[in-house]
Amino acid sequence: MTIIKKLLVLLCFAPALALAAGGSWPLESAPLKPTDVTSLQSGASAFVNYCLNCHGVAHVRYTALKGIGLTDMQIRDNLLFTQPKVTNMMTVAMRPEDAKQWFGVPPPDLSVITRVRGADWLYGYLRAFYRDSNTMTGWNNAVFPNVAMPHALWELQGERAAIFAMEKDGHGGEHRVLKTLEPAKGGALTPLQYDQLAGDLVNFLVWASEPGAVERKRVGYYVLMVLGALVLLTYLLKAAFWKDVH
Template identity: 35%
Template sequence: MSRWMLILWLLMMPLAALADASRSMPPDLGDQASLQRGLKLYVNYCLGCHTLEYQRFSRTAADLDIPQALMEEQLMFSPVQAFDDPMTNALTGEAAQQWWGVEPPDLTLAAKRHGAEWISAYLLGFYQDTDRPLGVNNTVVESVAMPNVLEPLQGVQKLGCPPGASRVLSRPENCRELVLAQPGTLSPDEFEQVVGDISNFLAYVSEPSRLKARAIAPGVMVFLFVFGVMAYLLKREYWRDVR
């Protein structure tokens, strides 16, 4: 390999890593099944640490068409929480500081701040790093303080060299590709669907009113069309007298 080809390859490596870190998973708020799955996954894997202080169980159940009895039985695990309470947990800031050194942030507005695609890339970007206290790191957030709670589903990823890399370029410092070293209970495609559902749910949580806006949008467009026709006919009638 010539010197210029080597330089070009090294320059392209960060771009490839960036493209991988921002895998496009646009939210689809019209996919109610995805939102329901995302709620279930969030409650089981995320809510124990990350609250949704500005979202209520009752609002979520109403928007996602989940009966109250089912919500209380399957998705509300604290006996002291009521149906109309915010989606919080029992984790205290002191306990979080002791266990992880940082208090997990509330994620109600996470999709508003970062975008659903960023959340997807973050959840897909965990890899094994024995130098970190929790044994994992992340390609999107370096030196992450969060454990990979989805590891049983995803499996163990490591940073490795791309297949067919030459000996010159296959040094550890040049290997930034995520390689599945130990499979989880889901296939990579199934796990990407899980991540997409969680990201989709957080996109909904960040602005729940968008669901109702989408529902009334056709009626609003019909009203504007009818109003426009009536205004035009009224304008013609007035101008006929002026002339």
């Protein structure tokens, strides 16, 4: 097969491959509230406390958090752990080489993670950790199987155990399929509160991927309205100019 043909075949199967990489765990839609500052602030606080030791959102400055209703003082007193100044970027203190050594894979920057994976994927991922004694971290994930990340929010969610079933595939073979996750040990939050926190985190990370999005949309409506008015005026002008031409 020529290279061109191989590429064409690959292109045809690319959507199927992407789907396979996404796994088969059902995803619920993330409860996004882009203008809810309480949810965004709760997400920011959870991010700084539970994720920022490993992941940065390197293109967001701490001062940008004023965009979700926080003051410089609140940012400095409650959220500024990894950097000396509020004008600095929200990066991790850990060196990438150390991270690679500890986890095998360096934790990626999460600035645009919701653009890459989608908000629903992230919401599912944060709610799909379970105990697995066969992995290095003691955790596994239904949405991202064999992920190298430990369950950073386990004290809040508690522990869950995976229930597997044996299923036959089309070729007569049998393989283990993950069916459900069952609560094994309670956490500090109720399941409902935990889902809400996961939603707040996703909300915050969607905001972080484009802190100016709400403003951009607001300005966008005005621009469209002005353009619409101009179109109307131009039409009326045209009608007036051509009135006497037959």
